[in-house]
Amino acid sequence: MSQDTSRNQDRIARTSLGTGGPEVGVQGLGCMGMSFAYGPTDAAEARATLERALELGVTLYDTADMYGMGENERFLAPFVSAHRDEITLATKFGIVLDPDDPAKRGVRNDRPYIRQCAEASLRRLGVDVIDLYYMHRRDVNVPIEETVGAMAELVEEGKVRQLGLSEVTGAELRAAHAEHPIAALQSEWSLFSRDVERTAVPAAADLGVAFVPYSPLGRGFLTGAFTDAGKDLTEDDFRRRMPRFTGENAEANAALLEPVRKVAGDRGITLGQTALAWVHQRAERYPGLSVVPIPGTRKRSRVEENTAATRIRLTDGELALLEPIADRVAGGRYADMAFTSAGRE
Template identity: 70%
Template structure:
């Protein structure tokens, strides 16, 4: 990396990334986290030995926020993480999520459950699978607007009182919803998709998080891999069983149009001696300075080399001119984030 690239983000003496505080009074965590979803499902087959080595690489780099959910592999992801967590518990800030239900006899089914009794049941199951007594950060994965926050967040708050959960998080909520939930119990983190391709959270959620001192945790900061520059045609570039073949941005003419949007990303990457993925991650990281809040993206990978590449992106500072060149991209993206956008915060923006 050049001096231009190494201006901020990591402790050079150790090579570890910087730390920030989770929420207003949470633990110090690495400024970049790790999304574990792809280890168990959605992106094709996994080499388990390589995935475990990648987890070790995460802690070596100072990536300490490890993010999973009960839906990932129907609990298999939490079970996979359990030995790693047991061996390194004091080094990890462990996050998991509830609310999305699946049916064994209907693989495509996704239901949203915010019922208080279900929340308690889900938390107990996650604790068992993870082999821990306390979940550090417990997220509501998706919101069911028919269940008042007094009930759902109230039930989550009871878990905090009982010592089963330390901090609470929400995912895919609007700014007004975040404020409403925060009034029931302090929310430490908001997790939603945020990237060069997806910026709808800037409509209301980002400002609310900044106002309340809530850490923003962008998932899919690499646009599910599209921002790496590796894809142009899902039918050609993705393996069978990869869920992205059904994502609007990865299919047909949408994919071809979106691939063309990466030209400024590639040019800036070349100027920094970096990869397009690193530029995309640096852009997300710099949302912290732009919007005045703590930002901890959680890119996922199953390879040590990619983990190290992602962590190195925290050392990149983009210039004002470079940020300006990247600014128009999101407005030109073809296709929605999901085939069904009903369960996203965007569907409830007014």
């Protein structure tokens, strides 16, 4: 077998990013950790990871203006320039950081701010158009129709191709979609986080909106990479501030990994592959729903592991073993759940 044939067999399948959306690999790449939030990073290895992901058929690359206050967009710019016609580029606006204290966050969705953010992202990324532009978080003081209307102006001007939303409820998605077609909804969805199944996922399936699960590996917890963020991770890792990853919550949640370990051990796969395979198969319960998880990594070996999970099928028995986990998780996804769809349902 030639090397080219072997590489083609490793490439992931493709799907459409929502009704009428571009065709992308069935798994994308979250790029945040390459320059923000998860402690020290190796820039050279992160660049090599971007290239390896593309070789494996990953074409949806996800960033945001708040990741390192623009640093992640600047980091991606050379890769984007080299492969512009091969990838679908997604970025976001809406979360406002305090330069003096990045732990402090606000939200803005007003028209002048949206335009300011879009122009800045275009400059940092070195592109003329953003393929998928997300509202990162909902500002409840601004009608969502007004926010989406402002985003739609960017589409009309050719600065953005398609619109996305993040962490909105089913009702909010329907209201937004009535104003302008929404291509994708991005929210946390994993073995540990299934609140989106109440209204957001069904609404996306009904409207033909793609669902883009972020943190499908529970920010690394589902891989067994750490058991207590307060003890195992560096001081600058923001997971140390997330309730479910520290103290008694972390201890309780670590015990929930036992069914994942059993499935992985019996199948000869990793915990992370088990968790990702679950996300891909869970989507099948919603007819017509296109799902493109975006596990984040900055290592080539991990992107190879993650993409291989798209070819794993869990049995009904294995799915039943994993089913109870989410209902038993201790602690919220964030200290302040008001920033999430679950906090508004």
